[in-house]
Amino acid sequence: MTKKDVAGETPPPRAKRLPRAVRERQILDAAVRVFSERGYHPASMDEVSEVAGISKPMIYAYLGSKEELFAACIQRETTRMMEAIGGVVDVNLDPEEQLWRGVLAFFTFVGENRDSWQVLHRQAGTQGAPFAAELAEGRRRAIALISVLLDRAASKEGVGAFAEGQTEPLAAALTGAGEALAEWWLEHPDESPKAMARRLMNLSWMGFGNLVDGKAWHPEKQPEKA
Template structure:
């Protein structure tokens, strides 16, 4: 393999199981992010983690099991970061802006995690793609709650609920695409990225909750 992955100076001994599992998962995320699921080897993960392959199998199972554990841990960390970033005492638009900032901050600080979640897991497909779909569904529900809340404040009721999920899915997709772009543009701050997306998307949401709906000038027969 052409890229060098940092390795521990020596194999650690007698660590608590939880610490050892975290050590293995950290190493696995690093290796998977560089080489992808198929090209990454358990030998490489073993070397980076500083543990034997039998120990990896004992603690976290097969390579497939290990990759799944990485996805679940990183997805949970990402969603928790976003939820912690939202300030519930603020209006919905500011809640979303803070949530987006937390999201882009996570991507910047944990590039390997985002690479595994966004670039690697979806290309492998199968059960791994289902894990990512579940993460995206939870993110959409989080955004939809803010959209519906904004609409309810304006008295739109069912109209806000009807459009909230679909528009939130569009926003989440846009947020992910911008995060992928941001990996190659690390000089752009999380606040700027969040503001770009708010200007692109929330202004449309705001028109919707104000009851202003765009329609084509001519019907398409």
């Protein structure tokens, strides 16, 4: 990521070319790192340029202003997170296994990408209107994905409790619970992704009703059905 651009500060049109997608990825990787380490306001485009090894004019040409670059970071990180979750969920599995895989993939992603989670969540949530809107849009995308997964689980099992437009609010609640746990995790970094994922399973799969009955959720020993 600190590799210098061979073209130097002001690349001539005939400089050795990388595909645009590759350059954009380098810029976004650098920007996520700089924004999360410095915070949005103190971060400078000079620093992004330095870390990316790509000239400032090229950054502006590809991804626009600092504000636009930050918005692009949020979009990119949201997409990566959703790909990580979507990649492990298999509609042929039973709902419990799908939920466990999705939840574990979420916390694994957050754990491996503390930088990007911070960009996504803390920074975006504290920098005011345009980024809060990006964050809300990312949340809507996540809710839509989870809602589709719950709908599929419901239609496969043929059950009524999930049906009739009930999945979207439940997906919103699950998303909010996941975000809140990931936020809590930042203050308790010694916890493993698996331990965090089990907490969300305890809430969302088991429910407090089972917990007060002494039944907790375990990945290895899945609880007997009532």
